[in-house]
Amino acid sequence: xxxxxxxxxxxxxxxxxxxxxxxxxxxxxxxxxxxxxxxxxxxxxxxxxxxxxxxxxxxxxxxxxxxxxxxxxxxxxxxxxxxxxxxxxxxxxxxxxxxxxxxxxxxxxxxxxxxxxxxxxxxxxxxxxxxxxxxxxxxxxxxxxxxxxxxxxxxxxxxxx
Amino acid sequence: xxxxxxxxxxxxxxxxxxxxxxxxxxxxxxxxxxxxxxxxxxxxxxxxxxxxxxxxxxxxxxxxxxxxxxxxxxxxxxxxxxxxxxxxxxxxxxxxxxxxxxxxxxxxxxxxxxxxxxxxxxxxxxxxxxxxxxxxxxxxxxxxxxxxxxxxxxxxxxxxxxxxxxxxxxxxxxxxxxxx
Numbered sequence: 168x169x170x171x172x173x174x175x176x177x178x179x180x181x182x183x184x185x186x187x188x189x190x191x192x193x194x195x196x197x198x199x200x201x202x203x204x205x206x207x208x209x210x211x212x213x214x215x216x217x218x219x220x221x222x223x224x225x226x227x228x229x230x231x232x233x234x235x236x237x238x239x240x241x242x243x244x245x246x247x248x249x250x251x252x253x254x255x256x257x258x259x260x261x262x263x264x265x266x267x268x269x270x271x272x273x274x275x276x277x278x279x280x281x282x283x284x285x286x287x288x289x290x291x292x293x294x295x296x297x298x299x300x301x302x303x304x305x306x307x308x309x310x311x312x313x314x315x316x317x318x319x320x321x322x323x324x325x326x327x328x
Numbered sequence: 329x330x331x332x333x334x335x336x337x338x339x340x341x342x343x344x345x346x347x348x349x350x351x352x353x354x355x356x357x358x359x360x361x362x363x364x365x366x367x368x369x370x371x372x373x374x375x376x377x378x379x380x381x382x383x384x385x386x387x388x389x390x391x392x393x394x395x396x397x398x399x400x401x402x403x404x405x406x407x408x409x410x411x412x413x414x415x416x417x418x419x420x421x422x423x424x425x426x427x428x429x430x431x432x433x434x435x436x437x438x439x440x441x442x443x444x445x446x447x448x449x450x451x452x453x454x455x456x457x458x459x460x461x462x463x464x465x466x467x468x469x470x471x472x473x474x475x476x477x478x479x480x481x482x483x484x485x486x487x488x489x490x491x492x493x494x495x496x497x498x499x500x501x502x503x504x505x506x507x508x
Binding site for chain 1: 427428429430431432433434435436438439449450451477492496499500
């Protein structure tokens with residue numbers, strides 16, 4: 168039987184979106200850092216190092232993209248009759264198992280970059296904050312996000328009968 | 329009470345703490361070397377800071393060892409009991425019907441040693457969660473995950489999976505109360 172991940176896969180544009188959202192912050196930090204250091208640098212070796220910063224930036228962004236591709240590859244989610252399982256992480260891995268009868272809500276949202284790439288995030292949570300942080304499936308298309316939401320809701324309603 | 333039905337791998341846990349310490353030293357050595365290139369008179373502050381880092385990490389490893397040795401847990405018919413503590417001691421009794429979810433954690437170091445940690449929470453833990461920085465609909469916090477419920481650390485991975493299954497089986501036998 169196909170898992171939820173196989174039936175409703177994440178979109179290929181997700182790693183690009185994550186690279187841009189993470190990369191923007193890295194670029195900003197490095198620009199501020201290098202401008203500040205460059206303005207105060209009096210030693211030749213520091214100036215030499217600073218010329219290498221654009222190369223370093225590029226390397227970081229490439230590494231970030233490769234990381235996001237692996238992150239998406241290892242991202243797993245499935246739903247049985249009783250439990251919803253979500254597993255994430257490349258180096259350190261977290262797997263949360265939520266019994267369907269403990270789920271409190273389901274919602275779908277998009278941040279600004281999601282809207283640019285046509286991605287949707289499905290969030291579920293039990294009555295704890297940490298579940299809200301861990302239990303989301305992000306990077307679905309609109310149709311799949313709606314289907315996953317309906318599936319989880321129908322599971323919740325069945326448990327309540 | 330069957331204390332620690334799946335044993336906590338204390339020695340492996342300490343090895344992980346030690347590896348973290350070595351990693352910190354390496355990072356400090358790299359940064360310190362770069363700084364010393366530009367500040368040749370910075371050797372004494374470098375060594376003083378190095379001493380402080382070694383002292384703090386040594387104490388942290390000792391505290392971690394004592395804490396892991398003190399931990400005990402058991403699964404009773406309707407309750408999960410979790411206790412421990414070095415100087416001040418705690419004992420949490422959690423009704424299994426109130427458990428909300430089960431999380432399996434594997435840090436990078438744990439994965440290298442074939443270990444995992446299991447954590448779960450009741451709704452009560454939410455009030456004291458330290459990882460929340462303004463969670464609301466439409467915005468999710470990316471702050472570091474920090475479990476506030478019982479965290480059974482450094483089990484063998486197979487044991488962690490068995491413990492998770494035991495808790496989930498016990499949860500499936502109990503109904504949620506008042507929708508929670």
